[in-house]
Amino acid sequence: MADIDFNALAPEEKQQLLALMRMKKKAPRDLDVQNGGLLDLDAHDGDLLGNACGPAMQLSPMGQQQQGRQQQAVAAQQAAAAAPQEYPEDPEKIRVVVRKRPINKKEREKGEDDIVDVNMERSFVVVNETKLKVDLTKYLEKHQFNFDESLDESVSNEDVYQVTIGPLIHTLFKNGKASCFAYGQTGSGKTYTMQPLPIRAAADILNFLAKPQFRDIFLHVSCFEIYGNKTFDLLNSRKRLNILEDGKRQVCVVGLKEYNVEEVGIVKQLIESANQQRSVGTTAANSDSSRSHSIMQFALKTGSDKLVGKLSFIDLAGSERGADTSDNNRQTRLEGAEINKSLLALKECIRALDSDARHVPFRGSKLTAVLRDSFLGDQARTVMIANISPTNVSVEHTLNTLRYADRVKELRKDKAERAPGGVTPGNNPAYHAAVERAHQPDGAMAGAAGARDRSPLRDVKMNRVRPPTPPPIEQPQGINKVNAAPISGDLEYDDDEEMSRHEDLMDTILEEEEQLITAHRMQIEETMDVVRREMALLTEVDQPGSMIDKYVEKLEMILNQKMEKIVDLKGKLGRFKDHLKEEELMSKTLGPAGARKW
Numbered sequence: 142m143a144d145i146d147f148n149a150l151a152p153e154e155k156q157q158l159l160a161l162m163r164m165k166k167k168a169p170r171d172l173d174v175q176n177g178g179l180l181d182l183d184a185h186d187g188d189l190l191g192n193a194c195g196p197a198m199q200l201s202p203m204g205q206q207q208q209g210r211q212q213q214a215v216a217a218q219q220a221a222a223a224a225p226q227e228y229p230e231d232p233e234k235i236r237v238v239v240r241k242r243p244i245n246k247k248e249r250e251k252g253e254d255d256i257v258d259v260n261m262e263r264s265f266v267v268v269n270e271t272k273l274k275v276d277l278t279k280y281l282e283k284h285q286f287n288f289d290e291s292l293d294e295s296v297s298n299e300d301v302y303q304v305t306i307g308p309l310i311h312t313l314f315k316n317g318k319a320s321c322f323a324y325g326q327t328g329s330g331k332t333y334t335m336q337p338l339p340i341r342a343a344a345d346i347l348n349f350l351a352k353p354q355f356r357d358i359f360l361h362v363s364c365f366e367i368y369g370n371k372t373f374d375l376l377n378s379r380k381r382l383n384i385l386e387d388g389k390r391q392v393c394v395v396g397l398k399e400y401n402v403e404e405v406g407i408v409k410q411l412i413e414s415a416n417q418q419r420s421v422g423t424t425a426a427n428s429d430s431s432r433s434h435s436i437m438q439f440a441l442k443t444g445s446d447k448l449v450g451k452l453s454f455i456d457l458a459g460s461e462r463g464a465d466t467s468d469n470n471r472q473t474r475l476e477g478a479e480i481n482k483s484l485l486a487l488k489e490c491i492r493a494l495d496s497d498a499r500h501v502p503f504r505g506s507k508l509t510a511v512l513r514d515s516f517l518g519d520q521a522r523t524v525m526i527a528n529i530s531p532t533n534v535s536v537e538h539t540l541n542t543l544r545y546a547d548r549v550k551e552l553r554k555d556k557a558e559r560a561p562g563g564v565t566p567g568n569n570p571a572y573h574a575a576v577e578r579a580h581q582p583d584g585a586m587a588g589a590a591g592a593r594d595r596s597p598l599r600d601v602k603m604n605r606v607r608p609p610t611p612p613p614i615e616q617p618q619g620i621n622k623v624n625a626a627p628i629s630g631d632l633e634y635d636d637d638e639e640m641s642r643h644e645d646l647m648d649t650i651l652e653e654e655e656q657l658i659t660a661h662r663m664q665i666e667e668t669m670d671v672v673r674r675e676m677a678l679l680t681e682v683d684q685p686g687s688m689i690d691k692y693v694e695k696l697e698m699i700l701n702q703k704m705e706k707i708v709d710l711k712g713k714l715g716r717f718k719d720h721l722k723e724e725e726l727m728s729k730t731l732g733p734a735g736a737r738k739w
């Protein structure tokens with residue numbers, strides 16, 4: 142059988158091929174939508190493909206498959222139908238999946254070690270952290286975390302789709318709102334994981350839309366970015382967008398451009414052009430790291446523009462970026478504060494999905510405000526993909542990510558917790574005993590439950606100030622922590638109050654910045670109106686027989702009005718400047734030691 146050039150295939154054909162390979166349970170691990178590659182198919186493969194696809198997809202050598210769109214759609218439908226997709230009817234409200242990326246060549250060359258073990262079958266992750274005792278001898282501390290799915294480095298993007306978005310597609314057709322977040326430190330694989338998902342989801346959605354009962358439903362795609370506290374349209378030349386709340390407290394992203402999409406290939410193109418527009422900031426730590434949240438939204442709408450369902454893909458800013466609040470550059474500090482705030486608010490909003498929380502902090506950040514409707518209602522579903530790097534160098538961030546993800550699901554009411562050691566829940570006393578044991582070793586869980594909530598960053602940083610703890614006796618090789626949430630209640634802060642004042646000040650500054658810019662914009666609009674009135678006044682006064690008293694009276698009114706506006710804007714500017722100065726001083730007194738505890 143021939144070699145097939147995967148890259149030369151149309152997107153639908155790629156999906157079709159992957160679906161068929163999966164059906165054969167022979168999915169090539171290293172082949173996915175993003176990477177492409179050459180696929181070697183044997184005669185038996187050809188038979189299978191031929192049987193499943195019918196005449197619409199005949200395998201031909203490299204890139205000669207140019208069927209009509211209709212034929213491709215038919216073939217894609219058949220292929221998707223043939224693929225094993227036994228999704229639950231009512232998928233869980235919150236699903237937390239962890240994905241470890243493979244160690245790369247550079248890391249190997251630098252002698253870094255892979256310290257993360259993933260047990261996919263029993264869905265837990267163990268991080269092997271090397272620590273130092275007081276006498277400077279090394280010991281190993283193992284941290285175990287259980288999730289809904291734990292995926293190791295061999296897992297393909299298609300597999301990720303099957304355990305994350307795949308099960309949610311049909312809920313979209315029942316007024317469902319689903320959102321999928323990629324969380325993790327810079328370079329942990331968020332974008333690698335997130336980008337193929339919309340392409341794959343579009344293939345499934347378009348298959349649904351091809352059915353007669355969904356003929357009146359259309360797929361609309363939009364993409365925007367939240368950078369600092371500003372929002373930009375990534376599919377409309379980075380146009381600045383305003384986020385407004387209407388009378389019904391519905392948050393709208395005003396002016397966001399939407400594309401009506403009928404082909405999977407178009408989604409791919411949209412992703413590519415959004416990528417080009419996406420802002421990347423530079424920090425001392427990483428020169429090309431993303432410091433913005435990017436959100437791609439699929440809206441299913443009827444011909445009369447009624448929303449049927451919504452699916453959002455959110456590639457979050459690097460989670461460690463919140464630590465930029467200790468950076469030397471003020472702008473970087475402010476952006477860091479906004480990232481921190483949004484990640485905290487996000488965690489709370491997701492947790493509220495499954496609890497009876499009365500107050501959901503949507504307004505806590507721009508990110509959660511724009512996603513508000515995706516968190517509301519019985520049909521709201523959320524998937525959090527926690528991406529982790531494998532090496533010892535990233536251990537703090539990896540633990541940080543796993544703790545964050547752990548807390549996202551911690552409060553779930555229906556938590557069908559998998560017991561450590563693979564014991565299943567239910568009436569099994571061994572399960573309860575195991576959970577009990579898991580929560581006991583060092584009081585970590587108890588401490589976390591009552592702890593004041595903090596930024597994920599701070600959890601990691603806080604661990605740094607802990608004095609080295611000797612290893613537990615008789616536990617050098619065993620797992621000594623299970624879902625070990627950070628110890629919070631037992632840490633001593635000498636300047637905790639100051640940290641919290643700094644946090645509040647950052648919040649105030651972010652709000653004031655927004656108010657100042659809005660007020661400035663409004664003032665310009667009003668000034669233009671005033672200029673028009675002044676021009677009219679001048680024209681009037683130039684007329685023969687004009688009344689100079691009237692002119693003087695009107696001019697005085699206009700000038701007073703102008704002055705009032707300027708004084709008001711200057712007041713806002715003054716307060717903002719004062720707060721910036723105050724923050725600058727505070728950040729210096731906190732210094733690196735203070736910042737470490739953030």
Ligand SMILES: Nc1ncnc2c1ncn2[C@@H]1O[C@H](COP(=O)(O)OP(=O)(O)OP(=O)(O)O)[C@@H](O)[C@H]1O
Nearest residue numbers: 242243326327328329330331332333429430431459
């Ligand atoms: N599962 C994986 N398999 C193979 N390569 C991967 C995997 N995950 C990530 N990578 C590679 O690791 C690198 C970093 O991944 P990626 O850019 O997705 O990280 P990120 O978390 O999005 O970082 P940033 O926050 O800077 O955007 C990339 O070169 C990517 O191709």
